[in-house]
Amino acid sequence: MTLLGHLSLWLAFLVGLWGAVTGFAGGLQGRTDLQRSARHAVFAMFGALALASICLETAIFRHDFNVEYVAAYTSRNLPTFYLWSALYAGQKGSLLFWATVLSLFAALAQLLTSGRHRAYLPFVAAVTCVVATFFVSVMLFAANPFERLAFTPVDGRGMNPQLQNPGMVFHPPMLYLGYISITIPFAFAIAALLSKKLEVDWLVAVRKWTLVSWLFLAVGLLIGMWWAYVELGWGGYWAWDPVENAALLPWLVMTAFLHSVMIQEKRGMLKKWNLALVIGAWLLSIFGTFLTRSGVIASVHSFTQSPVGYFFLVFLVVAGVATSWLYASRLPLLEADAKLESMVSREASFLFNNLLFIGLAFSVLWGTLYPILSEWVQGTKVTVGPPFFNLVNIPLGLALLALTGIGPLIAWRRASLPNLQRQFAVPAVTGLFVLLILLVAGMRELGALMAIGLGGFVTATVIQEFGRGASARHRQYGEPLPLAVLRLVGRNRRRYGGYIVHMGIVLLFIAFSGMAFKTETQATLRPGESATLRSPYGHVYTFTHLGISQYDALNRRVTAALVDVSRDGKLVGRLKTEKRQHVDALGRNTFEPSTEVGIRSGLREDLYVVLGGLVNGTEQAVYRFTINPLVWWVWFGGYVLVAGGLIVLWPGGGPPAVRRTQAGYAVKLESKA
Amino acid sequence: MTPRRQDAMLHVDRRAFLTMGATSLFGVLASWRHGVAQDSLAGSGPAGKVPDPASAGRAMSVTTAADTDAAYQAIEKQLKCSCGCGLDIYTCRTTDFNCTYSPGLHRQVVALAEEGKTAQQIIDAFVAQYGQQVLMAPPRRGFNLVGYLLPSLAVLVAAGFLIVTLRRWTRAAAVEAAAAPPVPRGSVDASPAELERLRRELERLPN
Numbered sequence: 001m002t003l004l005g006h007l008s009l010w011l012a013f014l015v016g017l018w019g020a021v022t023g024f025a026g027g028l029q030g031r032t033d034l035q036r037s038a039r040h041a042v043f044a045m046f047g048a049l050a051l052a053s054i055c056l057e058t059a060i061f062r063h064d065f066n067v068e069y070v071a072a073y074t075s076r077n078l079p080t081f082y083l084w085s086a087l088y089a090g091q092k093g094s095l096l097f098w099a100t101v102l103s104l105f106a107a108l109a110q111l112l113t114s115g116r117h118r119a120y121l122p123f124v125a126a127v128t129c130v131v132a133t134f135f136v137s138v139m140l141f142a143a144n145p146f147e148r149l150a151f152t153p154v155d156g157r158g159m160n161p162q163l164q165n166p167g168m169v170f171h172p173p174m175l176y177l178g179y180i181s182i183t184i185p186f187a188f189a190i191a192a193l194l195s196k197k198l199e200v201d202w203l204v205a206v207r208k209w210t211l212v213s214w215l216f217l218a219v220g221l222l223i224g225m226w227w228a229y230v231e232l233g234w235g236g237y238w239a240w241d242p243v244e245n246a247a248l249l250p251w252l253v254m255t256a257f258l259h260s261v262m263i264q265e266k267r268g269m270l271k272k273w274n275l276a277l278v279i280g281a282w283l284l285s286i287f288g289t290f291l292t293r294s295g296v297i298a299s300v301h302s303f304t305q306s307p308v309g310y311f312f313l314v315f316l317v318v319a320g321v322a323t324s325w326l327y328a329s330r331l332p333l334l335e336a337d338a339k340l341e342s343m344v345s346r347e348a349s350f351l352f353n354n355l356l357f358i359g360l361a362f363s364v365l366w367g368t369l370y371p372i373l374s375e376w377v378q379g380t381k382v383t384v385g386p387p388f389f390n391l392v393n394i395p396l397g398l399a400l401l402a403l404t405g406i407g408p409l410i411a412w413r414r415a416s417l418p419n420l421q422r423q424f425a426v427p428a429v430t431g432l433f434v435l436l437i438l439l440v441a442g443m444r445e446l447g448a449l450m451a452i453g454l455g456g457f458v459t460a461t462v463i464q465e466f467g468r469g470a471s472a473r474h475r476q477y478g479e480p481l482p483l484a485v486l487r488l489v490g491r492n493r494r495r496y497g498g499y500i501v502h503m504g505i506v507l508l509f510i511a512f513s514g515m516a517f518k519t520e521t522q523a524t525l526r527p528g529e530s531a532t533l534r535s536p537y538g539h540v541y542t543f544t545h546l547g548i549s550q551y552d553a554l555n556r557r558v559t560a561a562l563v564d565v566s567r568d569g570k571l572v573g574r575l576k577t578e579k580r581q582h583v584d585a586l587g588r589n590t591f592e593p594s595t596e597v598g599i600r601s602g603l604r605e606d607l608y609v610v611l612g613g614l615v616n617g618t619e620q621a622v623y624r625f626t627i628n629p630l631v632w633w634v635w636f637g638g639y640v641l642v643a644g645g646l647i648v649l650w651p652g653g654g655p656p657a658v659r660r661t662q663a664g665y666a667v668k669l670e671s672k673a
Numbered sequence: 674m675t676p677r678r679q680d681a682m683l684h685v686d687r688r689a690f691l692t693m694g695a696t697s698l699f700g701v702l703a704s705w706r707h708g709v710a711q712d713s714l715a716g717s718g719p720a721g722k723v724p725d726p727a728s729a730g731r732a733m734s735v736t737t738a739a740d741t742d743a744a745y746q747a748i749e750k751q752l753k754c755s756c757g758c759g760l761d762i763y764t765c766r767t768t769d770f771n772c773t774y775s776p777g778l779h780r781q782v783v784a785l786a787e788e789g790k791t792a793q794q795i796i797d798a799f800v801a802q803y804g805q806q807v808l809m810a811p812p813r814r815g816f817n818l819v820g821y822l823l824p825s826l827a828v829l830v831a832a833g834f835l836i837v838t839l840r841r842w843t844r845a846a847a848v849e850a851a852a853a854p855p856v857p858r859g860s861v862d863a864s865p866a867e868l869e870r871l872r873r874e875l876e877r878l879p880n
Contacts, residue, residue, distance in 0.1 A: 234760065234768040241759065339846030343839055351839070355831055363824035370811075370820045378816050383753050385761070385809035392824050522767060524736040526720045548723050559729035581728035592771045593730035612770045613733035617726025622733040624767045 002067055002146040005055030009140055012048035012099070015041050016133030023126025027194060038125040039110050045132060046103035053100045056093060056145050060086050066152040069093055069145045075158035076585035077555040082159055085169040088176065089159055091293060091308065092145035097173070098289075099135035102180045106132065109184050109209070117205040123191030124184070131183050138311045155584040158555070161594035164582075167227030171220060175247055178217030179285040182250060184209040186282035189275050190323065193330045198271060203261055208649065210278070214258060215645040217251040222638040233595045233610050235520065235626045237634060240389040245368045246288030249361050253281040256357035259350050259407075266412065267347060268337025273354070275334070279323050284361075286316050291368075342414035349407040356400045363392050398450050401509050404502050405431075405458035408465060426464055431457030448513035455506045462499045462506075469496070489647060497647030504641025507633050514605075514630025524615060524622045535605055535627045542566040543609065546574075548619045557581045559593075561611045561621050565600060573600055577611040577623075606631040730770055739783045748782055748792050752799050753807050761809050 019041025026034030056069070060083050065071040073090045074083060088094040106128035110121060139145060162168070185206040192202035224244070225237035238244065257277040263270045294309025340347055367384050374382045409423040434456030438449055466485060469492075473484035489496040523531035525545035533541050546562040559579040565572050575598030582590045598609040605627050612622035723729065739745060749763035756774040758765050762782070766775035785795045799807045811817040863871070 232768065234764050239759070339849065340839055340842040341846050342843060343836075348839055351835060352832070355828065355835055359824065359828035359831065362827060366820070366824050371806075374811065374816070374820065381804065381806040382811040382817070383759075383806045383809055384811065384820075385753065385759070387751070387810040388821070391810075392821060395825070396828065520767075522736050522741050524733070548729075550724050550728070557725060557728040559723065559725075579729045581730075589728075593728060595730075595770065610768070612767070613730045614723060614726060615720070615733055615735055617729075617732065618720040618722055620720035620735075622736060622770075 001055045001058050001062075002064070002148065005052045005059075006144070006146045008048045008052035008055065009096075009136055009144075009146070012045050012052065012103070013133060013136045013140060015044045015048060016129045016136060019045060019129035020126045020133060023122045023124075023129060024194075027122035027126065027191070035122040035125075038122050038129070041129060042103070042106045042110050042125045045129065046100075046107045049096070049100040049103045049132070049136070052146075053087065053096055056096060057084070057087055059146075063156070065154075065156050066148050067145075068147045068149050071149060071153050071156040073156070073159055075156040075555065075590065077583075078156075078159055079164070079554060081166075081169065082164055085163070085172075086159060088172050089163055092139065092143040092147075094172065094176070095135055095139050095143055095308075096145050098176055098180060099132050099139070101173075101177060102128065102132045102135065102183055105181055105184055106187075109187070113205055117188075117201060119195055119197055120188055120191035120202060120205060123194045124187040127187035127190050128183060131187075134311075134315050138308055142307045142311055155586055155588075158582060158584055158590040161556075161580060161582050161591050162231055165227055165231045167223050167231060171223040171227050173220075174216055174223055175220030178213050178215075178220050179247075179250065179288065181209060181213035181216060182254070182282050182285045185213065185278050189278040190326065193275070193326050196330065196333060198275075198330065198333050200265055200268070203264060203274065206278075207261070210254060210257060210261070211645065211649045214251065214254045215642065215649065217247065217254065218638075218645065219642055221247055221251060222635070222642070225638075226635060229631070230597060230599060233597050235518070235608050235610075235624075235628055236515065237631070240364075240367070240384075240386050242368045243288070243292050245364045246284075246291045248364055249288060250281045250284040252357050252361040252364070253277055253284060256354045256361075257281065259357075260354050263347050263350055269340065269347065270351075271334040271336065272331060275327060277354075279327060283316065283320055283323070284365075286312065286319065290316055344410060344415045344420070346407065346410050346412045346415075349403065349410050353400070353403045353407055356396055356403060360393060360396045360400065363396060364389070367392060394447055397509070398447075398454060401451065401454045401458065401505070404505055405454065405461040408499065408502075409461055423464075427457050427460035430460035445513070445516045448516045451509045451513040455510045458502060458506045462503050465499055466496070493647050493650055493652075497644045497649075500644030500647060501641050502644075504637050504639075504644055507637030507640055511630045511633035511637055514633070515628065517629045518626065520624060520626040522612070522622070522624050524620060526620050531623065531625060533625050533627055536629050537604060539567050541607065541625075541627065542569070543623070543625050545621055545623070548614065548621060553580075555582055555584075557583065559611070559614070561623070563598065563609055563623070565607060575600055575607065575609045577609050579611055579613070601632050603632055605629045731773075733770070740779070744792070745779070745782055745786065748786075748795055749779060751796060751809055752778070752782075753809055754778060755803065755807070 019038050022034040022041065023038035025031070026036075026038055056067075059067045059070050060074055063070070063074070063076050069090060069092050070086075073093070074086045078086070082089075086093065088097040106125065109124055109128065113121060113124075188202045188206040188209075192198050221244075224247070228239070229235075229237040254277075257274060260270050260277065261274055264274050290309060290312035293312060342348070367389050370384050370388075371382055374380055405427060409420075409427065411419055415423075431453050435449060435453035438452055443449055466488065469488045470481055470484040473479050473488055474481055477484075479487060489500075517536035519533060519536065521531060521533050523543075525531060525543075527545055527547045530542050530544040533543070535541060542565070544564040544566070546564055548559060548561050550557065550559050552558070557580070559581075561577050563575045563577070565575060577598035578596035579593045580596060581593045584590050595610055598607075598611075600607040606629075608626040608628055610624040610626075612624060614621055726732065746763050749766075750761045752762050754760055754762050754765035754772065754775045755778065756765065756769070756772045758769055758772065760768065762775050762778045765772050766779050769775070781799075782795055785798055790798065796808070805811065811820060813821055
């Protein structure tokens with residue numbers, strides 16, 4: 001099977017090269033035979049890479065430990081669930097997974113793109129073939145997943161225990177899907193530049209893809225946060241790790257694009273900017289991959305250092321130079337169709353929104369790369385950790401939250417003063433009222449006050465928009481209000497789905513602010529002894545150590561500690577926290593013992609219990625007890641954000657905005673006035 | 674005909690059946706609550722040996738007052754652990770219980786504090802020993818000020834540039850509108866008031 005897999009990689013490489021050459025040549029010369037050939041090459045490449053993935057997965061399931069990758073990341077007693085995820089648990093397998101999914105997306109782009117946008121497809125085939133061929137070449141020349149060992153170990157090393165968590169089964173592929181799917185909008189952008197068809201058409205063709213990519217990145221980031229919270233045991237979900245930052249960067253740029261694209265669709269403005277955003281998001285996705293795989297910056301996520309990083313660096317530089325040149329050469333063709341009419345307009349607010357998104361992305365990138373810059377300029381190595389990022393990014397994040405509320409309240413083209421008063425009165429009063437309540441209640445954390453106060457403001461804007469829309473339907477069609485709300489969302493999914501995403505963002509910001517009130521303690525307890533901890537809401541929690549038990553599970557020896565939890569003297573539940581010593585099929589230890597956290601999650605706060613270890617091998621246990629306020633709302637906010645994104649993405653639901661623009665009501669109104 | 678087994682079991686009327694069901698359900702719930710309450714241990718018991726201490730990770734020592742001291746935590750949160758985890762000393766020693774570096778670094782903080790050193794002196798001592806990278810964030814002086822201020826400055830400069838550009842655009846739009854040939858009278862069958870009403874209605878349209 002490995003030979004077949006290796007041959008499939010070579011086949012994908014050759015077919016990919018062919019698809020790139022025929023796609024570019026066919027597109028530029030208008031030769032339909034070459035264009036057809038490029039399209040077929042995309043399908044063939046997907047077939048070859050899917051076969052290679054099946055071969056590697058087969059080797060994993062057969063426990064063929066003569067294959068270096070299988071021996072390095074699996075063992076005989078690894079649960080089946082994780083045998084699936086072993087495909088992307090290591091560097092080499094994840095490259096294969098990446099290339100396969102990219103070729104799948106490339107094939108879907110060829111199949112699903114409507115006839116109106118056919119002119120772009122040869123170039124899209126060529127660009128996707130170039131990118132996928134690059135990934136295949138990395139495997140063939142630097143990181144072959146089918147490499148064989150000179151001997152066959154009795155058992156494999158097994159999977160890192162921290163990866164043996166459901167979150168880790170879904171977090172990497174979701175992020176990969178997000179990263180990978182950015183290639184399709186990028187390919188359409190390059191196709192638009194090459195074909196000089198730079199009108200709004202290419203945006204319409206990629207709108208769904210950009211949303212898919214944004215949504216996958218969001219889900220990947222959220223699952224990653226959840227995994228970090230439940231698995232790593234430090235009681236947080238975001239540490240500004242370079243690789244976390246690398247995933248956040250393209251998401252921020254894509255979010256900016258999803259807003260600014262509306263201006264191009266409605267007003268024919270920002271053509272240069274939108275192209276730059278799509279190209280920038282893709283380059284950042286490759287940059288993130290380079291960071292993860294090069295080890296250039298220390299990170300908990302880094303794969304083992306290998307020459308793979310140099311491949312990515314060269315690819316990044318070449319792709320950056322080539323796309324910049326192409327972009328610069330087409331700038332004269334990218335003049336705006338319309339002019340901005342007022343500083344106080346939806347367009348202007350979107351521009352400031354874009355400024356903040358890109359500013360935030362720059363700030364995160366700057367902090368991530370600052371250690372390298374500092375060493376280069378000052379000759380001093382520095383660490384850029386959470387204190388730096390929080391100081392620099394929180395003000396920008398809060399400004400963005402404010403714009404989340406302001407943007408939807410300002411009319412397109414030109415907002416009048418009465419219009420502004422009518423729109424802002426209720427939300428502004430609501431925000432100030434929330435702030436006042438918090439101050440009276442004794443809250444003095446500036447960041448939390450701002451986040452929750454602005455959250456109140458944005459929530460009021462969203463409710464106001466829903467309320468006005470639904471009551472208009474109620475008046476016009478006599479629909480009951482709940483039905484009017486449902487139809488309102490159903491008929492204009494993009495707008496109201498977007499507002500639901502805004503609500504998700506509000507919930508996330510409020511939940512993030514809860515971490516300012518985190519409390520924790522450490523205690524050593526004998527069975528029956530208790531430790532107490534006061535929550536920010538004034539309740540006293542008592543944690544009583546019940547005892548330790550040890551038992552064998554499928555691929556590990558478990559040391560479990562049980563803790564009874566009481567709130568203000570009343571028993572509320574029991575938590576279990578574990579130490580797990582993973583073993584291979586022969587009973588040999590594979591990794592250092594890992595910790596499983598005990599969590600009791602509630603709307604107000606999470607109780608988070610970690611077994612540190614045992615004293616002198618007895619039942620006397622060292623614990624860390626933490627109370628994390630509002631964490632449940634992070635996950636709920638994530639659900640709301642994803643639900644909003646899915647509503648926007650769902651097909652149907654009224655004509656696309658571009659058709660209204662083409663109808664040109666704005667122009668007609670102008671001529672009348 | 675041979676009666677089926679289930680036929681023989683249906684000699685209970687519906688009301689009796691429902692009463693039995695409800696009683697059983699309440700019984701189960703009551704015993705469950707009772708059971709949870711009873712399982713709690715009262716008082717402290719002996720800490721017996723566990724069968725396999727090695728599989729429970731590194732042996733720990735009993736928590737001391739210094740381990741939970743807020744002042745030490747505040748210092749340790751500013752200093753990076755040298756194990757390569759990227760976390761601060763406090764978070765590492767209370768998270769990665771396998772780490773062999775953070776307990777030693779914690780002891781070093783406590784020892785320096787017991788010598789009478791202030792928080793800043795302790796931090797300076799760590800910088801002198803391990804270099805500037807032991808700090809979780811670069812000190813706010815010299816070139817590092819560029820590191821702290823550049824993102825905000827860049828956003829402010831870009832905002833200024835954006836405002837100037839937007840002004841230019843809006844002026845150009847106004848000039849173009851003024852220079853546009855007048856619309857012949859009679860081509861629009863609407864009064865200015867009607868047009869204003871139309872504009873307001875269009876603003877209310879879903880965007």
